[in-house]
Amino acid sequence: MDFATLLQMLDATLRLATPLLLACLAGLFSERAGIFDIGLEGKMLAAAFLSAAIAAVSGSVWLGLLAGIGASMILSAVHGLASITFRGNQLISGVAINFLAAGLTVVIAQSWFRQGGRTPQLAGDARFNPIELPFADDLQDVPFIGPIYYELISGHTILVYVALLMVPLTWWVLYRTRFGLRLRAVGENPAAVDTAGVSVIWLRFAAVGICGILCGLAGAYLATALQASFVKDMSAGRGFIALAALIFAKWRPWYALYACLLFGFLQAMSLRADVIEGVLGFQVNGQLLDVLPYILTVVILAGFVGKAIPPRAGGEPYVKER
Amino acid sequence: MDVMPKWADVVLIPLISILLAAFLSALVILAIGENPWEALKLMVDGALGSTYGWGYTLYYATNFIFTGLAVAIAFHARLFNIGGEGQAVLGGLGVALACLYIPWPHWSLALIGATVMAALFGAAWAAIPAFLQAKRGSHIVITTIMFNFIAAALLNYLLIGALKAPGMEPATPRFPEATHLPSFQDMFNFGETTFFRGAPANITFFVALAACVALWALIWRTRLGYEIRSFGHSESAAKYAGISPTKIIMVAMLISGALAGMMAINNVQGEAERLVLNAVEGAGFIGIAVALMGRSHPFGVLLAALLFGFLYQGGAELALWTSIPRELIIVIQALVILFTGALDNMVRMPLERLFLAMRRA
Numbered sequence: 245m246d247f248a249t250l251l252q253m254l255d256a257t258l259r260l261a262t263p264l265l266l267a268c269l270a271g272l273f274s275e276r277a278g279i280f281d282i283g284l285e286g287k288m289l290a291a292a293f294l295s296a297a298i299a300a301v302s303g304s305v306w307l308g309l310l311a312g313i314g315a316s317m318i319l320s321a322v323h324g325l326a327s328i329t330f331r332g333n334q335l336i337s338g339v340a341i342n343f344l345a346a347g348l349t350v351v352i353a354q355s356w357f358r359q360g361g362r363t364p365q366l367a368g369d370a371r372f373n374p375i376e377l378p379f380a381d382d383l384q385d386v387p388f389i390g391p392i393y394y395e396l397i398s399g400h401t402i403l404v405y406v407a408l409l410m411v412p413l414t415w416w417v418l419y420r421t422r423f424g425l426r427l428r429a430v431g432e433n434p435a436a437v438d439t440a441g442v443s444v445i446w447l448r449f450a451a452v453g454i455c456g457i458l459c460g461l462a463g464a465y466l467a468t469a470l471q472a473s474f475v476k477d478m479s480a481g482r483g484f485i486a487l488a489a490l491i492f493a494k495w496r497p498w499y500a501l502y503a504c505l506l507f508g509f510l511q512a513m514s515l516r517a518d519v520i521e522g523v524l525g526f527q528v529n530g531q532l533l534d535v536l537p538y539i540l541t542v543v544i545l546a547g548f549v550g551k552a553i554p555p556r557a558g559g560e561p562y563v564k565e566r
Numbered sequence: 567m568d569v570m571p572k573w574a575d576v577v578l579i580p581l582i583s584i585l586l587a588a589f590l591s592a593l594v595i596l597a598i599g600e601n602p603w604e605a606l607k608l609m610v611d612g613a614l615g616s617t618y619g620w621g622y623t624l625y626y627a628t629n630f631i632f633t634g635l636a637v638a639i640a641f642h643a644r645l646f647n648i649g650g651e652g653q654a655v656l657g658g659l660g661v662a663l664a665c666l667y668i669p670w671p672h673w674s675l676a677l678i679g680a681t682v683m684a685a686l687f688g689a690a691w692a693a694i695p696a697f698l699q700a701k702r703g704s705h706i707v708i709t710t711i712m713f714n715f716i717a718a719a720l721l722n723y724l725l726i727g728a729l730k731a732p733g734m735e736p737a738t739p740r741f742p743e744a745t746h747l748p749s750f751q752d753m754f755n756f757g758e759t760t761f762f763r764g765a766p767a768n769i770t771f772f773v774a775l776a777a778c779v780a781l782w783a784l785i786w787r788t789r790l791g792y793e794i795r796s797f798g799h800s801e802s803a804a805k806y807a808g809i810s811p812t813k814i815i816m817v818a819m820l821i822s823g824a825l826a827g828m829m830a831i832n833n834v835q836g837e838a839e840r841l842v843l844n845a846v847e848g849a850g851f852i853g854i855a856v857a858l859m860g861r862s863h864p865f866g867v868l869l870a871a872l873l874f875g876f877l878y879q880g881g882a883e884l885a886l887w888t889s890i891p892r893e894l895i896i897v898i899q900a901l902v903i904l905f906t907g908a909l910d911n912m913v914r915m916p917l918e919r920l921f922l923a924m925r926r927a
Contacts, residue, residue, distance in 0.1 A: 282707065326908035330915075335646055335707050337908030339854060340900050347896030348594070354891045355598035361891065484711055491708065531719040538712035542694075545704035554705070 249519055251395040253512050258400065259470060261508025262407045263288065263462045267486035268493070268500045269407075269414050270458035276418065276495060277451030278431035278557040279327055282338035283319065284459055285483025286345030291316040291463025293349035296363040296474035297356065299370045305468050308370070312467075313460030319345065320456030328448050331561035342483075350476050363467070363474040372401035372469035401469040403461060410458070414497040427451055431555035434562040444562045462486075488541035491552050507537045569918045576866075580859050580906055582913050584873075587901035594897060600890055612883025613876045621750055621765020622882070626849075627875030628767070628832045631774040633853025634860060634867040635781050636826035641862045642785060643818035644798040649695060649710025650826040651850025652717030653688040657827025658834040659721065660687030662729065662841035665741040676745040680835050681773065681828060688827015689820040691717060696819030700812040706819070714850075725843055738841040747836045768836035777825065778864040784821075785864070794818050826850060848896075855899050858906040874899070 267284045274281040291312035299308025319341050326337040350361040357363055377398035384394045418424035426447055430437045434444045466482075467474045485507055492506075493499035513520055514533035521527050544552050592602035613623045633650045640647035647653075660683035670676035695709035722736070731739040747769050750762035785791040797804040797814040805811060833845050852874055859873070860866030881895035905913065 282711070322904070326904070326912075330909055330911040332908035332910055332912075333646075334908075335648075336854070336858070336903060339648065339851070340904035340908055343851070343896050343900035343903065347893045347898075347900055350893040351594065351598060351891055351897060354893075355889065361893070481715060484715065487708070488712065529723065531723045535716050535719040538715045542698070542704075542709055542712050542716075545702070545709055546698050547702045547704070552704075 247391070248395075251391055253509075253516060253519065255396050256512035256515065257505060257509040258396070258404060259508075260511045261504045262404045263465050263470065263482055264486045264489055264507055265407045265501060265504040266403075266410065266458050266462035266465065267483055268489045268504050269410050269497065270455040270462065271487055271490045272414065272493075272495060272497060272500060273427070273451045273458070274455035275490065275558055276431045276555055277427050277448050278434060278555055278560065278562075279323070279448055279452055279455075280334045280338065280559045281323065281452075281455060282335055282487060283323055283341035283483075284455075284486055285479050285481065286338075286342035287316040287319045287456065287459035288463040288466065288483050289342075289349055289477070289479040290319055290345040291460040292467035292478055293345075293353060293363070293463075293474045295460075295464035296366065296467035297353070299366055299468055300357075300364045300473075303368075303370050305366070305369060305371050308468055309461075309464045312464035313457055316460035316463060317453065317456040320452050320459070324449050324452040327561065328445055328452070331563065334559055334561075346477065349474070353474065353476075361476045366468060366472045370468070371472050372403060372465075374399045374401055375405075401465070403465040403469050406461065407465075408501075411497050411501045414500075418497065423450075428555075431557055434557050438562070438564065444564075448562075459483075485537050488537050491541050491554075492537075492544055494552050495555065510534075510536050570921045574917065574921065576861060576863075579910070579913055579917065580861065580866075582917075583905035583910075584859065584902060586905050586913070587898060590901050591894070591898045594894065595890060598890065600888055605884055605888065605890060608883055608887055609876070609880025612887075613879035617754075617761040618763060618765050619879060619883075621762035621767040622879040623872070623875040624750070624771050625765065625767040625832070625837065625875070626878040627871045628771045628774045629829050629849040630852050630856050630871035630874045631778065631868060632825050632829035632832070633850050634856030634871050635777060635853075635864060636822045636824075636850075637853045637857035638860065638862040638864070638867050639781060639785070639794070639825065640818055640822040641857055642791075642798050643794045643814055644801075645699070645815065645818060645822075646707050647692065647710055647819065647822045647826075648707050648854065649692065649713050649823075649850070650853045651846055651848065652710070652714035653691045653823045653826035654829045654846045654850045655714075655717040655721050656691040657684035657688040657830035658841050658845050659724070660684045660827060661830040661834045662738050662741075665745040665835060666729075666738060669742075670744045673745060673747055677747060677769070677773075677831065677835075680745070680831050684827040684830045685824035686827075688830075689824040691827070692819045692823025693816070696816050696823075699819075700815040721841075722843065725841070729841070731840070736843050740840045741835065745835060746839060747831075749836070766837040768832065770832040770836045773828070773831065775868070777828070778868050781825075782864040790817065826853070852899060855902045855906070859902060 267288055271281050271284050294315035295308040295312030298311035299305045323337050323341055326332040327334040353361045353363060380394050380398035383390045418428060426437060426442055430444055430447045438444050466478055489500060489503035489507055492503040510533050514530045517530060595602040595605050613619045636650050637647055661680045664680045664683040691713060695706050695713055698704040698709055699706040725736040729738045731737055750767040751760060754761040793809045794814055797809055801811060829849060834841055856867055856870040856874055859870035877895055877898060881892050884890045885892040
């Protein structure tokens with residue numbers, strides 16, 4: 245494999261890791277506050293659909309993005325209502341949200357656009373286009389650094405850079421702000437937070453809301469940046485890979501970045517079977533690459549390589565003592 | 567303290583939940599410009615209006631009985647087995663191996679053999695998540711989700727590789743004649759009049775009914791069932807009473823996986839008569855809705871499975887005759903899971919208040 249191919253692979257890795265990273269950070273906020281969320285997949289899917297639909301109708305990708313975030317937030321509100329207000333089972337609520345999104349997106353897309361559950365192709369301002377970073381063209385010929393800058397770092401859509409910036413931002417919010425301290429505390433010991441006079445319910449709703457925004461970004465990225473329309477089930481298990489990455493990262497922001505890059509790299513590899521064969525000298529099964537994230541997560545969960553300990557109050561509805 | 571009489575808990579709450587789900591589904595149908603009342607009539611007519619419709623309804627219901635029972639027995643041990651889908655995929659693999667590589671003399675023996683293989687394969691796929699939950703404390707929901715994806719990839723790999731029949735399609739060869747199960751059409755053929763003509767319902771339906779009875783007996787009439795239920799109510803109390811958590815988690819999940827796997831005798835051996843990709847078609851997930859609606863009781867599971875069988879066949883008819891896509895059924899399924907599972911308290915709390923007020927009056 246030559247240098248140019250490697251750069252192409254890493255470029256693809258970055259593009260494929262972006263939706264995983266956004267969804268993974270979404271899950272991180274929610275689960276750190278003690279709300280398990282296996283509905284990441286559904287929220288992404290709903291956001292992907294509505295962002296593509298509104299972008300196609302209005303011709304503006306920014307309106308589409310807002311609509312996508314809105315769709316994801318509505319599902320987040322349902323999840324919050326079920327798991328915080330009515331103290332229901334968070335896992336069951338997540339399952340319901342996944343199916344709700346899988347069904348509704350196709351039903352609405354079919355009756356709206358009549359294209360077999362797709363949305364029209366987006367072009368021009370209706371989708372996110374690559375951004376040339378300054379001097380990318382001029383530096384292209386500088387050996388080694390030039391191609392890296394031109395191929396790998398420059399030329400992505402804005403959401404890729406947003407996702408990457410979200411990592412330090414998430415770290416800063418969680419570990420350097422009062423809100424973050426309280427958010428982490430409410431996931432470990434909500435009773436203590438309540439005793440300190442801080443509203444457990446408000447904090448958890450805030451976390452679920454942030455999760456909704458980030459899932460909205462992830463979904464909009466899928467339909468308006470990575471691809472140029474919504475198709476049925478286009479999230480294709482990415483919400484669950486993000487969940488796997490979250491466990492892999494042990495619920496920490498920087499490790500989430502590394503885990504998502506790793507899983508993104510695996511996805512990029514399964515698209516380029518020819519490259520792997522060239523490097524390794526034998527064929528690697530594509531299915532194996534596809535499920536490697538899941539297998540790795542099970543191994544991590546099994547505790548053979550370090551131990552993944554979730555937030556202590558995760559999954560438990562908080563009942564104030566009377 | 568029981569605020570509500572038992573019947574309200576068992577009948578009234580699921581009924582209100584399903585009505586809420588139906589109401590919202592009707593709104594969805596209205597929103598896409600169709601008439602909900604006409605849609606309902608079409609569904610009833612298509613699913614229950616002929617023995618052909620019944621044949622499909624009962625065929626789907628058979629799948630959902632198995633997966634619903636699988637989720638239900640895990641619920642009794644307070645475990646959430648979301649991996650019915652993967653376990654049913656593996657069950658299909660077991661059935662295919664049994665039917666393809668063992669020369670069965672008669673379908674009845676093939677049925678027994680395939681059932682055992684399906685149960686073994688399904689249980690084996692549930693065993694690893696169960697072991698990790700019992701011994702390592704890894705959350706069973708996450709591991710079973712991961713195992714669903716791994717199962718799908720494994721099947722994909724085998725169907726384009728080792729098990730593939732000659733030709734383009736990723737599927738196994740057809741099973742030999744001797745393994746074909748009698749369909750309802752064969753069983754209810756009275757000379758002149760043939761019932762259930764062309765419908766896929768088969769003898770597996772009766773196996774499913776037997777599984778309901780067997781599971782009821784297991785849960786409420788055996789020591790093991792008692793142990794599973796007490797573990798589900800309170801893990802610490804069960805431990806104090808000398809019940810081993812490891813054993814209960816393992817046994818409950820093995821039974822659950824076996825039941826989910828046994829679904830394959832219906833769809834793989836009974837209907838397709840070969841193993842194809844995506845044979846399970848989400849039935850493993852519908853088991854969650856069925857178990858929630860059926861309140862984890864085998865009889866409730868049977869009723870809920872029949873309801874979902876009706877929805878599935880009715881939904882197919884809708885997609886055929888109107889512009890309502892089949893995915894509407896997924897919406898209804900999601901709403902049922904939401905209201906009977908996650909938003910249970912939303913329905914329960916006002917009802918409890920009502921019953922309290924009535925008692926005081």
